[in-house]
Amino acid sequence: MTDDHVMILRTIEDFMRSKYIVSIEQIARKTNKSREYISKLIDELHSKHLIWAPKGREKGFTLNFNGLDTLALIALSRRGILSFIGSKIGIGKEAEIYVGMTSEKNVVAVKFYRIGSPSMKKYVRFRDEVITHPSYLEASKRTAAKEIEALKILSLNNVPSPLPISRNRHVIVTSLIEGDPLPKIKKLERPVRIFESIINSIEMALEAGVIHCDLSAYNVLLKNNDEIVIIDWPQWVRPTHRMAERYLVRDLSNIIDFFVKRHHLIINRDKYFEVLTNKLREYRKR
Ligand SMILES: Nc1ncnc2c1ncn2[C@@H]1O[C@H](COP(=O)(O)OP(=O)(O)O)[C@@H](O)[C@H]1O
Ligand SMILES: [Mg+2]
Numbered sequence: 001m002t003d004d005h006v007m008i009l010r011t012i013e014d015f016m017r018s019k020y021i022v023s024i025e026q027i028a029r030k031t032n033k034s035r036e037y038i039s040k041l042i043d044e045l046h047s048k049h050l051i052w053a054p055k056g057r058e059k060g061f062t063l064n065f066n067g068l069d070t071l072a073l074i075a076l077s078r079r080g081i082l083s084f085i086g087s088k089i090g091i092g093k094e095a096e097i098y099v100g101m102t103s104e105k106n107v108v109a110v111k112f113y114r115i116g117s118p119s120m121k122k123y124v125r126f127r128d129e130v131i132t133h134p135s136y137l138e139a140s141k142r143t144a145a146k147e148i149e150a151l152k153i154l155s156l157n158n159v160p161s162p163l164p165i166s167r168n169r170h171v172i173v174t175s176l177i178e179g180d181p182l183p184k185i186k187k188l189e190r191p192v193r194i195f196e197s198i199i200n201s202i203e204m205a206l207e208a209g210v211i212h213c214d215l216s217a218y219n220v221l222l223k224n225n226d227e228i229v230i231i232d233w234p235q236w237v238r239p240t241h242r243m244a245e246r247y248l249v250r251d252l253s254n255i256i257d258f259f260v261k262r263h264h265l266i267i268n269r270d271k272y273f274e275v276l277t278n279k280l281r282e283y284r285k286r
Contacts, residue, residue: 001070004033004041005041005044005045006070006071006074007031008027008031008038008041008042008045009045009050009051009063009067009070009071010071011027011030011031012027012051012061012062012063012067013063013067013068013071014030015027015030016062016063016137020054020062021054021058021059021060021061021062022060022061022062023058023059023060023061024038024039024042024060024061026060027042042061045061045067046061048066049064049066050063050064050066050067050070051063051064051067052064063137065112065114065117065137065140065170068137068140068169068170069112069171071168071169072112072168072169072170072171073085073171075168075169076166076168076171076173079166079168080102080103080104081102081103081165081166081168081173082100082101082102082103082108082110082173083101083102083103084100084101085098085099085100085110086098086099086100086101087099089109092232094113094114094115094140094143094234095111095112095113095114096111096112096114097109097110097111097112098110098112099176100173102165107176108165108173108174108175108176109162109173109174109175109176109177110171110172110173111144111147111171111172111173111174112170112171113140113141113143113144113170113171113172113234114136114140114170115136115139115140115143116135116136116139117136137170140169140170141169141170143170143234144167144169144170144171144172144234145167146234146236147172147232147233147234147236148164148167148172150210150233150234150236151163151164151172151174151233152164153208153209153210154205154208154210154233156208157204157205157207157208158204159201159204159205159208159210159230160197160201160227160228160229160230161229161230161231161233162174162175162176162177162229162231163175177221177223177229177231178223178224179221179222179223179224179227179229180221180222181217181218181219181220181221181222182194182217182218182220182221182222182258183217183218183258183262185222188222188263189225189226190226191259191263191265192265193226194222194226194228195255195259195263195265195267197228198220198228198230198255199252199255199272201228201230202215202248202251202252202255202276203275203276203279205230206239206248206276206279206280206283207279207283209238209239209283210233210236210238211236211237211238211239211241211244211247211248211251212230212233212235212236212247212251213235213236213237213247213250213251214232214233214234214235214251215230215250215251215252215254215255216254216255216258217254217255217258217262219231219232220255239280239283239284240283240284244280245277245280248276248277248280249273249276249277252272252273252276253269256269256272
């Protein structure tokens with residue numbers, strides 16, 4: 001990849017703010033280069049699968065997630081945030097998580113959002129026909145920005161969550177948590193203590209103005225066998241959100257259900273619901 005290849009990816013990205021498909025003519029005009037030269041670079045980008053040519057009447061190109069990854073990784077490596085990407089450590093409905101290394105050789109977690117990406121859907125038979133709609137790229141960027149915003153608030157308020165390091169486009173870089181999601185752990189040594197510390201963290205997050213909204217045992221990692229870290233915050237809302245109470249109760253239920261079913265704790269559900277919904281009401285009165 002040359003600087004001109006990167007310039008073309010950036011130009012397409014800029015155009016895509018307002019346009020779905022970007023033509024070679026548009027790129028040539030914008031970059032002041034000849035149509036032939038742009039056409040050659042476009043072919044090269046296309047054969048590397050960094051851009052995509054939607055079928056249909058209009059001839060032109062759009063970025064795909066590979067192209068967007070490239071732009072984000074270049075930006076992060078220029079800033080010294082990332083110098084190396086290692087193995088994949090997690091995959092979910094909307095994101096892929098890798099280990100990375102900073103220029104100072106710190107090991108970090110790198111989360112790539114892939115909202116609506118065909119590769120994220122299980123049963124895509126005709127992959128080429130599935131469109132990577134540009135709105136998915138934008139949605140991925142917005143979601144990444146939203147998650148990093150939550151992580152900043154949480155870390156300032158000492159809620160156990162990954163520390164935010166950086167974001168570019170749809171990629172966020174955070175501290176790497178050495179641990180497994182709760183459901184993967186067969187036997188917890190002190191389940192009551194762990195349950196209480198999750199409840200405590202939900203309260204602290206609420207005090208800080210953040211409700212998770214996608215909390216489940218899968219989004220709780222256990223470090224050194226007794227320290228919890230809550231991950232995966234892109235869906236969070238403020239306590240003033242009109243659905244806040246419902247989300248809060250749902251988060252809490254998921255956690256209670258898990259400890260009742262898996263670890264046979266006897267839990268007074270109503271007590272926990274009452275304490276938390278009261279805290280929510282107090283927050284709203286502030
Ligand atoms: N900061 C992190 N440190 C270590 N592992 C992580 C980190 N963030 C995510 N993971 C791993 O990746 C998986 C998916 O990440 P998550 O943020 O929950 O995304 P998804 O929205 O795809 O569920 C997690 O279950 C966990 O195993
Ligand atoms: Mg998750």
